[in-house]
Amino acid sequence: MTIAEISLTKGETPLYxxxxxxxxxxxxxxxxAPGERLPTHRAxxxxxxxxxxxxxxxxxxxxxxxxxxxxxxxxxxxxxxxxPSWSFEQHDKNTRTLGYNIPPAIDRSEVLQRxxxxxxxxxxxxxxxxxxxxxxxxxxxxxxxxxxxxxxxVELDPEHLLFTSGAQHGVQLALQxxxxxxxxxxxxRLTYPGLLSLARQQHLHARPVEMDEEGLLPEAVDAACRxxxxxxxxxxxxxxxxxxxxxxxxxxxxLITVCREHGVLxxxxxxxxxxxxxxxxxxxxxxxxxxxxxxxxxxxxxPGLRLGYLQAPRVYREALVAGIQNHSWMISPLLxxxxxxxxxxxxxxRLLQTVQSEMTARWERAAQCLSGYRLRFHPQGFHGWLxxxxxxxxxxxxxxxxxxxxxxxxxxxxxxPGYPAPPAIRIAASAPASVAELEQSLGLLREVxxxxxxxxxFTL
Ligand SMILES: Cc1ncc(COP(=O)(O)O)c(C=O)c1O
Numbered sequence: 001m002t003i004a005e006i007s008l009t010k011g012e013t014p015l016y017x018x019x020x021x022x023x024x025x026x027x028x029x030x031x032x033a034p035g036e037r038l039p040t041h042r043a044x045x046x047x048x049x050x051x052x053x054x055x056x057x058x059x060x061x062x063x064x065x066x067x068x069x070x071x072x073x074x075x076x077x078x079x080x081x082x083x084p085s086w087s088f089e090q091h092d093k094n095t096r097t098l099g100y101n102i103p104p105a106i107d108r109s110e111v112l113q114r115x116x117x118x119x120x121x122x123x124x125x126x127x128x129x130x131x132x133x134x135x136x137x138x139x140x141x142x143x144x145x146x147x148x149x150x151x152x153x154v155e156l157d158p159e160h161l162l163f164t165s166g167a168q169h170g171v172q173l174a175l176q177x178x179x180x181x182x183x184x185x186x187x188x189r190l191t192y193p194g195l196l197s198l199a200r201q202q203h204l205h206a207r208p209v210e211m212d213e214e215g216l217l218p219e220a221v222d223a224a225c226r227x228x229x230x231x232x233x234x235x236x237x238x239x240x241x242x243x244x245x246x247x248x249x250x251x252x253x254x255l256i257t258v259c260r261e262h263g264v265l266x267x268x269x270x271x272x273x274x275x276x277x278x279x280x281x282x283x284x285x286x287x288x289x290x291x292x293x294x295x296x297x298x299x300x301x302x303p304g305l306r307l308g309y310l311q312a313p314r315v316y317r318e319a320l321v322a323g324i325q326n327h328s329w330m331i332s333p334l335l336x337x338x339x340x341x342x343x344x345x346x347x348x349x350r351l352l353q354t355v356q357s358e359m360t361a362r363w364e365r366a367a368q369c370l371s372g373y374r375l376r377f378h379p380q381g382f383h384g385w386l387x388x389x390x391x392x393x394x395x396x397x398x399x400x401x402x403x404x405x406x407x408x409x410x411x412x413x414x415x416x417p418g419y420p421a422p423p424a425i426r427i428a429a430s431a432p433a434s435v436a437e438l439e440q441s442l443g444l445l446r447e448v449x450x451x452x453x454x455x456x457x458f459t460l
Pocket of ligand 1: 101165166167168169192194236241269271295296297298299303307308
């Protein structure tokens with residue numbers, strides 16, 4: 001600090017306060033940098049021509065205002081702005097979680113910092129991003145997304161796709177726009193709870209259709225179309241939630257053929273579609289005018305981005321745009337800009353590869369821990385499906401898991417109302433914070449599974 005330039009005037013405002021104001025001004029302007037050491041009390045007093053007591057009071061006042069900090073024996077320093085340290089507890093500390101189908105905890109800070117710095121460096125762009133935009137989203141951002149998806153084998157039209165606030169919002173938007181209360185919606189025999197919840201809220205009937213290890217059976221879809229005359233079919237063809245079933249190309253073709261025959265729209269939830277290193281082309285590539293395709297960046301880049309996308313047959317586009325406008329006018333342009341930058345900087349590819357490697361390692365470990373049990377998983381998926389040993393009823397498994405503070409998801413959550421739940425649970429190898437925590441959780445799960453045996457005791 002160039003203390004020589006400080007001049008105070010005798011007047012109404014006490015000298016110490018004038019001095020504190022000067023400090024505030026110079027810290028605010030950046031002339032005094034965070035972390036910089038201020039002159040000693042004596043040096044400042046001599047330079048400004050005030051008493052040491054005045055400087056002591058001025059520093060105390062500056063400290064009271066949060067501008068400086070006095071370190072015992074080391075002097076007075078300009079305070080560094082506190083970096084926010086929000087902490088969001090994912091779960092109770094005493095709970096071991098295998099519950100949520102969330103991406104593994106990976107460090108995204110570096111790529112985010114880079115993208116945010118680039119964004120922050122261009123004022124006119126920032127100003128532009130703070131304005132209302134069309135509900136259709138900014139064209140350049142749509143092109144970045146479509147280009148990236150195309151590199152991964154998903155063919156969407158950049159002029160046609162729409163941004164959503166995550167895949168869940170995409171499903172909601174599609175159901176709300178296309179269905180009327182009382183409509184039948186076909187879904188997999190075990191399905192994503194978010195779909196069941198939306199169906200309940202919108203007074204739709206979720207009609208489950210039988211599946212095998214590849215997912216929906218086309219002949220069962222055919223029969224269900226004849227019986228229920230559904231408005232649409234909701235399906236997750238890749239790493240189905242919860243069973244992990246992934247349809248082969250042949251199964252996808254057969255499903256599209258059946259739906260075309262019945263004139264039934266397909267709502268393709270491809271939220272896990274980009275996770276497998278090798279993935280079959282989505283249904284939308286096969287029939288863009290018969291498929292509403294919903295995807296999201298939550299599972300690949302970051303769930304906190306809250307970004308998804310949707311492409312529907314052209315006749316529905318206007319109604320879907322109106323739907324976005326009704327919900328929230330538009331999806332935040334700041335977020336779509338950030339996603340576009342992550343894609344352009346290659347960070348999206350790197351994050352996806354990191355997630356894939358992390359999950360492959362986790363499932364290798366999980367498969368060892370649960371060897372001998374009927375576990376289905378996809379090496380790059382987040383969740384697995386565990387059929388319980390014959391002697392272990394679902395209710396008992398859940399009681400035993402809870403008693404150990406272990407969170408797993410019961411088959412009941414994935415079963416449409418009025419249908420029986422199979423004795424199985426969903427476990428997410430991605431949910432624990434680390435591989436070490438995953439191993440602890442799996443150890444507890446083994447105890448639960450091994451505890452199964454003949455139960456003679458009974459209770460009233
Ligand atoms: C099948 C399915 N669809 C949609 C979603 C929601 O995804 P998003 O976080 O992008 O809203 C999930 C989340 O787990 C899911 O499993």
